[in-house]
Amino acid sequence: MHASGRDMNQNPQQEQAPAWLEDDRLLQAHKLAALGELSAGLAHEINNPLAVIRQEAELLGELLVPGILERFPDGQDIQDSLREIIRQVDRCKSITHNLLNYARKNDPIIQAVDVNEIVEDMVRLVEKEAKCRNILLTRDYQRDLPLVFTDAPQLRQVMLNLLNNAIQSITGRGEVAVSTRRGGPSNLEVRIRDTGCGIAPEYLERIFDPFFTTKSPGQGTGLGLSISQKIVARLGGTIRVQSALGQGSTFTVTLPINETGSNHA
Amino acid sequence: MSDIRVLIVDDEVDFLETIVKRLQDRGFIAKGAENGEQALDYLQHNTVDTVILDVKMPGMDGLQVLQTIKLRWPLVEVIMLTGHASVESGIQGMQLGAFDYVMKPARLDDLLQKIRQAVERKKLQEEKIHRAQNQ
Numbered sequence: 001m002h003a004s005g006r007d008m009n010q011n012p013q014q015e016q017a018p019a020w021l022e023d024d025r026l027l028q029a030h031k032l033a034a035l036g037e038l039s040a041g042l043a044h045e046i047n048n049p050l051a052v053i054r055q056e057a058e059l060l061g062e063l064l065v066p067g068i069l070e071r072f073p074d075g076q077d078i079q080d081s082l083r084e085i086i087r088q089v090d091r092c093k094s095i096t097h098n099l100l101n102y103a104r105k106n107d108p109i110i111q112a113v114d115v116n117e118i119v120e121d122m123v124r125l126v127e128k129e130a131k132c133r134n135i136l137l138t139r140d141y142q143r144d145l146p147l148v149f150t151d152a153p154q155l156r157q158v159m160l161n162l163l164n165n166a167i168q169s170i171t172g173r174g175e176v177a178v179s180t181r182r183g184g185p186s187n188l189e190v191r192i193r194d195t196g197c198g199i200a201p202e203y204l205e206r207i208f209d210p211f212f213t214t215k216s217p218g219q220g221t222g223l224g225l226s227i228s229q230k231i232v233a234r235l236g237g238t239i240r241v242q243s244a245l246g247q248g249s250t251f252t253v254t255l256p257i258n259e260t261g262s263n264h265a
Numbered sequence: 266m267s268d269i270r271v272l273i274v275d276d277e278v279d280f281l282e283t284i285v286k287r288l289q290d291r292g293f294i295a296k297g298a299e300n301g302e303q304a305l306d307y308l309q310h311n312t313v314d315t316v317i318l319d320v321k322m323p324g325m326d327g328l329q330v331l332q333t334i335k336l337r338w339p340l341v342e343v344i345m346l347t348g349h350a351s352v353e354s355g356i357q358g359m360q361l362g363a364f365d366y367v368m369k370p371a372r373l374d375d376l377l378q379k380i381r382q383a384v385e386r387k388k389l390q391e392e393k394i395h396r397a398q399n400q
Contacts, residue, residue, distance in 0.1 A: 152386070
Protein backbone atom coordinates (compact mmCIF):
# COMPACT_ATOMS: atom_id res chain seq x y z
CA MET A 1 0.00 0.00 0.00
CA HIS A 2 1.17 3.47 -0.78
CA ALA A 3 1.48 5.49 2.39
CA SER A 4 0.49 8.81 0.96
CA GLY A 5 1.80 11.65 -1.13
CA ARG A 6 2.58 13.88 1.77
CA ASP A 7 6.24 13.45 2.41
CA MET A 8 7.29 16.84 3.58
CA ASN A 9 10.83 16.97 4.68
CA GLN A 10 13.16 19.85 5.02
CA ASN A 11 15.88 17.35 5.46
CA PRO A 12 16.13 14.93 2.56
CA GLN A 13 17.62 12.23 4.75
CA GLN A 14 14.41 11.81 6.73
CA GLU A 15 12.60 9.86 4.03
CA GLN A 16 11.09 7.17 6.23
CA ALA A 17 8.21 8.30 8.44
CA PRO A 18 7.72 6.59 11.81
CA ALA A 19 4.70 4.32 12.24
CA TRP A 20 2.80 6.62 14.57
CA LEU A 21 3.08 9.36 12.01
CA GLU A 22 1.70 7.05 9.33
CA ASP A 23 -1.31 6.29 11.56
CA ASP A 24 -1.82 9.96 12.07
CA ARG A 25 -1.70 10.52 8.34
CA LEU A 26 -4.26 7.79 7.75
CA LEU A 27 -6.58 9.43 10.25
CA GLN A 28 -5.93 12.70 8.49
CA ALA A 29 -6.85 11.10 5.15
CA HIS A 30 -10.20 9.92 6.55
CA LYS A 31 -10.88 13.34 7.99
CA LEU A 32 -10.11 14.90 4.62
CA ALA A 33 -12.43 12.52 2.82
CA ALA A 34 -15.26 13.45 5.18
CA LEU A 35 -14.39 17.10 4.78
CA GLY A 36 -14.49 16.65 1.00
CA GLU A 37 -18.05 15.34 1.08
CA LEU A 38 -19.16 18.05 3.45
CA SER A 39 -17.53 20.68 1.24
CA ALA A 40 -19.27 19.44 -1.89
CA GLY A 41 -22.67 19.60 -0.19
CA LEU A 42 -21.94 23.02 1.20
CA ALA A 43 -20.72 24.33 -2.14
CA HIS A 44 -23.89 23.18 -3.90
CA GLU A 45 -26.11 24.76 -1.25
CA ILE A 46 -24.28 28.06 -1.31
CA ASN A 47 -24.25 28.34 -5.09
CA ASN A 48 -28.02 28.76 -5.23
CA PRO A 49 -28.34 31.79 -2.93
CA LEU A 50 -25.22 33.23 -4.61
CA ALA A 51 -26.97 33.05 -7.95
CA VAL A 52 -29.98 34.89 -6.46
CA ILE A 53 -27.79 37.61 -4.92
CA ARG A 54 -25.97 38.14 -8.21
CA GLN A 55 -29.17 38.26 -10.19
CA GLU A 56 -30.79 40.77 -7.82
CA ALA A 57 -27.71 42.98 -7.86
CA GLU A 58 -27.70 42.94 -11.65
CA LEU A 59 -31.41 43.77 -11.70
CA LEU A 60 -30.82 46.72 -9.35
CA GLY A 61 -28.13 47.90 -11.74
CA GLU A 62 -30.58 47.74 -14.63
CA LEU A 63 -33.29 49.58 -12.66
CA LEU A 64 -30.92 52.45 -12.03
CA VAL A 65 -31.49 53.99 -15.42
CA PRO A 66 -29.08 56.77 -16.38
CA GLY A 67 -30.22 60.03 -14.84
CA ILE A 68 -31.72 58.54 -11.70
CA LEU A 69 -28.39 58.42 -9.92
CA GLU A 70 -27.68 62.08 -10.57
CA ARG A 71 -30.61 62.99 -8.36
CA PHE A 72 -28.87 61.39 -5.41
CA PRO A 73 -25.87 63.06 -3.82
CA ASP A 74 -24.24 59.64 -3.39
CA GLY A 75 -25.20 58.29 -6.80
CA GLN A 76 -21.70 57.17 -7.70
CA ASP A 77 -21.33 55.35 -4.36
CA ILE A 78 -24.51 53.38 -5.05
CA GLN A 79 -23.11 52.18 -8.34
CA ASP A 80 -19.73 51.33 -6.84
CA SER A 81 -21.43 49.44 -4.05
CA LEU A 82 -23.45 47.35 -6.50
CA ARG A 83 -20.37 46.56 -8.52
CA GLU A 84 -18.58 45.46 -5.35
CA ILE A 85 -21.47 43.14 -4.41
CA ILE A 86 -21.19 41.42 -7.78
CA ARG A 87 -17.42 41.22 -7.49
CA GLN A 88 -17.62 39.58 -4.08
CA VAL A 89 -20.29 37.15 -5.24
CA ASP A 90 -17.92 36.12 -8.02
CA ARG A 91 -15.19 35.65 -5.42
CA CYS A 92 -17.48 33.34 -3.43
CA LYS A 93 -18.31 31.50 -6.62
CA SER A 94 -14.66 30.81 -7.31
CA ILE A 95 -14.32 29.43 -3.77
CA THR A 96 -17.31 27.09 -4.10
CA HIS A 97 -16.10 26.10 -7.53
CA ASN A 98 -12.72 25.11 -6.07
CA LEU A 99 -14.43 23.27 -3.25
CA LEU A 100 -16.40 21.17 -5.69
CA ASN A 101 -13.28 20.46 -7.63
CA TYR A 102 -11.50 19.48 -4.45
CA ALA A 103 -14.25 17.11 -3.48
CA ARG A 104 -14.74 15.58 -6.89
CA LYS A 105 -13.53 12.03 -7.04
CA ASN A 106 -11.74 11.74 -10.31
CA ASP A 107 -10.94 8.17 -11.08
CA PRO A 108 -7.69 8.36 -13.02
CA ILE A 109 -7.68 7.23 -16.64
CA ILE A 110 -4.30 5.65 -17.22
CA GLN A 111 -2.50 6.30 -20.50
CA ALA A 112 1.09 6.18 -21.63
CA VAL A 113 2.33 9.76 -21.45
CA ASP A 114 5.52 11.62 -22.19
CA VAL A 115 6.18 13.55 -18.98
CA ASN A 116 8.66 15.91 -20.65
CA GLU A 117 6.00 16.91 -23.14
CA ILE A 118 3.38 17.52 -20.44
CA VAL A 119 5.79 19.60 -18.37
CA GLU A 120 6.94 21.61 -21.40
CA ASP A 121 3.35 22.33 -22.49
CA MET A 122 2.55 23.75 -19.07
CA VAL A 123 5.83 25.67 -18.92
CA ARG A 124 4.92 27.32 -22.23
CA LEU A 125 1.61 28.36 -20.72
CA VAL A 126 3.27 30.24 -17.85
CA GLU A 127 6.26 31.49 -19.88
CA LYS A 128 4.72 34.79 -20.92
CA GLU A 129 3.67 35.72 -17.41
CA ALA A 130 7.11 34.79 -16.10
CA LYS A 131 8.75 37.02 -18.71
CA CYS A 132 6.43 39.93 -17.86
CA ARG A 133 7.48 39.62 -14.23
CA ASN A 134 11.20 39.42 -15.00
CA ILE A 135 11.40 35.81 -13.95
CA LEU A 136 13.88 33.59 -15.72
CA LEU A 137 12.42 30.21 -16.62
CA THR A 138 14.95 27.48 -17.21
CA ARG A 139 14.40 23.90 -18.33
CA ASP A 140 16.52 20.86 -17.90
CA TYR A 141 14.70 17.79 -19.14
CA GLN A 142 16.40 14.43 -19.14
CA ARG A 143 16.10 12.95 -22.60
CA ASP A 144 14.87 9.46 -23.41
CA LEU A 145 12.77 9.14 -20.30
CA PRO A 146 10.41 6.17 -20.45
CA LEU A 147 6.71 6.80 -20.99
CA VAL A 148 4.79 6.94 -17.74
CA PHE A 149 1.42 5.29 -17.20
CA THR A 150 -0.63 8.00 -15.60
CA ASP A 151 -3.57 10.38 -15.99
CA ALA A 152 -2.46 13.12 -18.40
CA PRO A 153 -4.93 15.95 -17.67
CA GLN A 154 -4.64 15.47 -13.92
CA LEU A 155 -0.86 15.60 -14.16
CA ARG A 156 -1.13 18.78 -16.25
CA GLN A 157 -3.29 20.30 -13.53
CA VAL A 158 -0.62 19.55 -10.91
CA MET A 159 2.22 20.92 -13.03
CA LEU A 160 0.35 24.12 -13.84
CA ASN A 161 -0.47 24.61 -10.19
CA LEU A 162 3.11 24.14 -9.03
CA LEU A 163 4.47 26.38 -11.79
CA ASN A 164 1.95 29.06 -10.92
CA ASN A 165 2.85 28.87 -7.23
CA ALA A 166 6.55 29.12 -8.09
CA ILE A 167 5.96 32.27 -10.12
CA GLN A 168 3.63 33.81 -7.55
CA SER A 169 6.22 33.27 -4.82
CA ILE A 170 8.68 35.60 -6.52
CA THR A 171 8.51 39.35 -6.13
CA GLY A 172 10.95 41.23 -8.32
CA ARG A 173 13.51 39.32 -10.31
CA GLY A 174 13.96 35.63 -9.81
CA GLU A 175 14.30 32.24 -11.35
CA VAL A 176 12.12 29.19 -11.77
CA ALA A 177 14.03 26.07 -12.77
CA VAL A 178 12.12 23.10 -14.10
CA SER A 179 13.76 19.74 -14.51
CA THR A 180 12.89 16.12 -15.07
CA ARG A 181 14.96 13.06 -14.41
CA ARG A 182 14.87 9.37 -13.81
CA GLY A 183 14.52 9.10 -10.04
CA GLY A 184 15.06 5.37 -9.76
CA PRO A 185 14.36 2.12 -11.58
CA SER A 186 10.61 2.57 -11.27
CA ASN A 187 10.00 6.27 -11.06
CA LEU A 188 10.50 9.71 -12.57
CA GLU A 189 10.96 13.03 -10.87
CA VAL A 190 9.78 16.46 -11.88
CA ARG A 191 11.40 19.23 -9.93
CA ILE A 192 10.24 22.85 -9.81
CA ARG A 193 12.64 25.13 -7.98
CA ASP A 194 12.00 28.81 -7.36
CA THR A 195 14.01 31.63 -5.84
CA GLY A 196 10.88 33.07 -4.25
CA CYS A 197 9.87 33.94 -0.72
CA GLY A 198 10.18 30.41 0.63
CA ILE A 199 8.02 28.83 3.31
CA ALA A 200 8.49 29.37 7.03
CA PRO A 201 9.37 26.11 8.83
CA GLU A 202 6.23 26.34 10.98
CA TYR A 203 4.07 26.47 7.84
CA LEU A 204 5.85 23.72 5.98
CA GLU A 205 3.76 20.99 7.53
CA ARG A 206 0.52 22.71 6.71
CA ILE A 207 0.94 23.76 3.11
CA PHE A 208 -0.91 20.70 1.77
CA ASP A 209 -3.86 21.21 4.13
CA PRO A 210 -7.02 22.40 2.45
CA PHE A 211 -7.65 26.15 2.88
CA PHE A 212 -4.18 26.79 4.22
CA THR A 213 -2.72 29.75 2.37
CA THR A 214 -0.03 32.33 2.93
CA LYS A 215 -1.38 34.52 0.12
CA SER A 216 -3.37 37.65 0.95
CA PRO A 217 -7.15 37.26 1.22
CA GLY A 218 -8.72 36.88 -2.19
CA GLN A 219 -5.42 35.88 -3.80
CA GLY A 220 -5.77 32.16 -3.36
CA THR A 221 -8.26 29.69 -1.99
CA GLY A 222 -5.63 27.55 -0.31
CA LEU A 223 -6.74 24.51 -2.26
CA GLY A 224 -4.18 24.38 -5.08
CA LEU A 225 -1.52 22.39 -3.27
CA SER A 226 -4.10 20.30 -1.47
CA ILE A 227 -5.70 19.31 -4.79
CA SER A 228 -2.29 18.67 -6.35
CA GLN A 229 -1.21 16.48 -3.47
CA LYS A 230 -4.44 14.52 -3.66
CA ILE A 231 -4.03 13.97 -7.40
CA VAL A 232 -0.41 12.87 -7.15
CA ALA A 233 -1.22 10.47 -4.30
CA ARG A 234 -4.01 8.98 -6.43
CA LEU A 235 -1.51 8.51 -9.24
CA GLY A 236 0.72 6.57 -6.85
CA GLY A 237 3.30 9.31 -6.46
CA THR A 238 4.48 11.80 -3.88
CA ILE A 239 5.11 15.53 -3.65
CA ARG A 240 8.01 16.63 -1.48
CA VAL A 241 9.01 20.14 -0.61
CA GLN A 242 12.26 21.64 0.55
CA SER A 243 12.24 25.28 1.45
CA ALA A 244 14.24 27.98 3.14
CA LEU A 245 12.54 31.21 4.11
CA GLY A 246 13.69 34.05 1.88
CA GLN A 247 15.62 31.73 -0.41
CA GLY A 248 13.01 29.76 -2.26
CA SER A 249 11.33 26.39 -2.47
CA THR A 250 11.78 23.19 -4.40
CA PHE A 251 8.80 20.95 -5.10
CA THR A 252 9.62 17.45 -6.27
CA VAL A 253 6.92 15.27 -7.78
CA THR A 254 7.83 11.60 -7.97
CA LEU A 255 5.74 9.48 -10.31
CA PRO A 256 5.74 5.72 -10.73
CA ILE A 257 6.47 4.61 -14.31
CA ASN A 258 4.28 1.54 -14.29
CA GLU A 259 0.58 1.23 -14.09
CA THR A 260 0.94 -0.73 -10.84
CA GLY A 261 1.51 2.51 -8.97
CA SER A 262 -2.00 3.76 -9.59
CA ASN A 263 -3.88 2.31 -6.65
CA HIS A 264 -6.95 4.37 -6.09
CA ALA A 265 -7.15 6.51 -3.01
CA MET B 266 -7.22 7.76 -38.39
CA SER B 267 -10.68 7.12 -39.77
CA ASP B 268 -14.01 7.88 -38.10
CA ILE B 269 -12.66 10.15 -35.39
CA ARG B 270 -15.19 12.93 -34.98
CA VAL B 271 -13.74 16.32 -34.14
CA LEU B 272 -15.57 19.59 -33.56
CA ILE B 273 -13.48 22.77 -33.83
CA VAL B 274 -14.84 25.93 -32.24
CA ASP B 275 -13.22 29.24 -33.15
CA ASP B 276 -14.58 32.66 -34.04
CA GLU B 277 -11.81 33.28 -36.57
CA VAL B 278 -13.51 31.91 -39.66
CA ASP B 279 -10.36 31.75 -41.80
CA PHE B 280 -8.55 29.69 -39.20
CA LEU B 281 -11.61 27.51 -38.71
CA GLU B 282 -12.13 26.71 -42.39
CA THR B 283 -8.50 25.82 -42.92
CA ILE B 284 -8.14 23.54 -39.92
CA VAL B 285 -11.41 21.75 -40.72
CA LYS B 286 -10.14 21.12 -44.24
CA ARG B 287 -6.72 19.94 -43.07
CA LEU B 288 -8.29 17.52 -40.61
CA GLN B 289 -10.69 16.22 -43.23
CA ASP B 290 -7.75 15.70 -45.59
CA ARG B 291 -6.25 13.45 -42.93
CA GLY B 292 -9.36 11.34 -42.65
CA PHE B 293 -11.05 12.93 -39.66
CA ILE B 294 -14.75 13.68 -39.58
CA ALA B 295 -14.21 17.34 -38.81
CA LYS B 296 -16.81 20.03 -38.32
CA GLY B 297 -16.44 23.72 -37.49
CA ALA B 298 -18.50 25.97 -35.22
CA GLU B 299 -18.04 29.74 -35.04
CA ASN B 300 -19.19 30.20 -31.46
CA GLY B 301 -20.14 28.41 -28.28
CA GLU B 302 -23.87 28.37 -28.95
CA GLN B 303 -23.33 26.77 -32.37
CA ALA B 304 -20.99 24.21 -30.83
CA LEU B 305 -23.45 23.20 -28.09
CA ASP B 306 -26.22 22.97 -30.66
CA TYR B 307 -24.08 20.69 -32.81
CA LEU B 308 -23.20 18.49 -29.82
CA GLN B 309 -26.89 18.22 -29.00
CA HIS B 310 -27.57 16.56 -32.33
CA ASN B 311 -24.32 14.80 -33.22
CA THR B 312 -21.81 12.46 -31.62
CA VAL B 313 -18.37 13.98 -31.21
CA ASP B 314 -15.19 12.42 -29.80
CA THR B 315 -13.11 15.52 -29.21
CA VAL B 316 -13.75 19.25 -29.21
CA ILE B 317 -11.01 21.75 -29.99
CA LEU B 318 -12.12 24.93 -28.31
CA ASP B 319 -10.83 28.48 -28.56
CA VAL B 320 -10.64 30.15 -25.15
CA LYS B 321 -11.42 33.71 -26.21
CA MET B 322 -14.62 34.13 -28.17
CA PRO B 323 -17.38 36.72 -28.23
CA GLY B 324 -20.59 35.56 -26.58
CA MET B 325 -20.05 32.46 -24.47
CA ASP B 326 -16.34 32.28 -23.80
CA GLY B 327 -14.37 29.06 -24.06
CA LEU B 328 -14.41 28.30 -20.33
CA GLN B 329 -18.20 28.60 -20.19
CA VAL B 330 -18.54 26.30 -23.19
CA LEU B 331 -16.09 23.85 -21.62
CA GLN B 332 -18.07 23.83 -18.39
CA THR B 333 -21.32 23.12 -20.23
CA ILE B 334 -19.76 20.36 -22.32
CA LYS B 335 -18.27 18.59 -19.29
CA LEU B 336 -21.59 18.86 -17.49
CA ARG B 337 -23.75 17.56 -20.32
CA TRP B 338 -21.36 15.25 -22.18
CA PRO B 339 -18.67 14.39 -19.61
CA LEU B 340 -17.05 11.78 -21.85
CA VAL B 341 -16.32 14.25 -24.64
CA GLU B 342 -12.71 15.37 -24.31
CA VAL B 343 -11.95 19.05 -24.82
CA ILE B 344 -8.64 20.51 -25.97
CA MET B 345 -8.45 24.23 -25.24
CA LEU B 346 -6.64 26.47 -27.72
CA THR B 347 -5.40 29.81 -26.49
CA GLY B 348 -3.72 32.76 -28.14
CA HIS B 349 -3.03 34.54 -24.88
CA ALA B 350 -1.11 32.61 -22.29
CA SER B 351 -3.28 33.38 -19.29
CA VAL B 352 -2.16 31.23 -16.40
CA GLU B 353 -5.37 31.90 -14.50
CA SER B 354 -7.59 30.69 -17.33
CA GLY B 355 -5.31 27.70 -17.85
CA ILE B 356 -5.73 26.66 -14.23
CA GLN B 357 -9.48 27.14 -14.42
CA GLY B 358 -9.70 25.21 -17.67
CA MET B 359 -7.76 22.24 -16.32
CA GLN B 360 -9.90 22.28 -13.16
CA LEU B 361 -13.05 22.29 -15.25
CA GLY B 362 -11.88 19.08 -16.88
CA ALA B 363 -10.11 20.12 -20.08
CA PHE B 364 -7.90 17.39 -21.55
CA ASP B 365 -5.19 19.83 -22.55
CA TYR B 366 -4.38 23.50 -22.89
CA VAL B 367 -2.52 24.32 -26.06
CA MET B 368 -0.88 27.57 -27.08
CA LYS B 369 -1.65 29.01 -30.50
CA PRO B 370 -0.18 28.64 -32.99
CA ALA B 371 0.11 24.91 -32.54
CA ARG B 372 1.78 22.65 -35.09
CA LEU B 373 -0.84 20.46 -36.71
CA ASP B 374 1.22 17.35 -35.98
CA ASP B 375 1.27 18.20 -32.27
CA LEU B 376 -2.44 18.85 -32.32
CA LEU B 377 -3.08 15.54 -34.11
CA GLN B 378 -1.10 13.75 -31.43
CA LYS B 379 -3.19 15.41 -28.73
CA ILE B 380 -6.43 14.55 -30.52
CA ARG B 381 -5.36 10.90 -30.67
CA GLN B 382 -4.54 10.87 -26.95
CA ALA B 383 -7.85 12.55 -26.12
CA VAL B 384 -9.76 9.99 -28.19
CA GLU B 385 -7.86 7.14 -26.56
CA ARG B 386 -8.80 8.53 -23.16
CA LYS B 387 -12.46 8.72 -24.16
CA LYS B 388 -12.37 5.08 -25.32
CA LEU B 389 -10.69 3.95 -22.08
CA GLN B 390 -13.32 5.75 -20.06
CA GLU B 391 -16.13 4.21 -22.10
CA GLU B 392 -14.64 0.74 -21.63
CA LYS B 393 -14.36 1.36 -17.90
CA ILE B 394 -18.03 2.33 -17.68
CA HIS B 395 -18.98 -0.63 -19.85
CA ARG B 396 -17.09 -3.02 -17.55
CA ALA B 397 -18.63 -1.48 -14.44
CA GLN B 398 -22.11 -1.91 -15.89
CA ASN B 399 -21.51 -5.56 -16.73
CA GLN B 400 -20.22 -6.54 -13.31
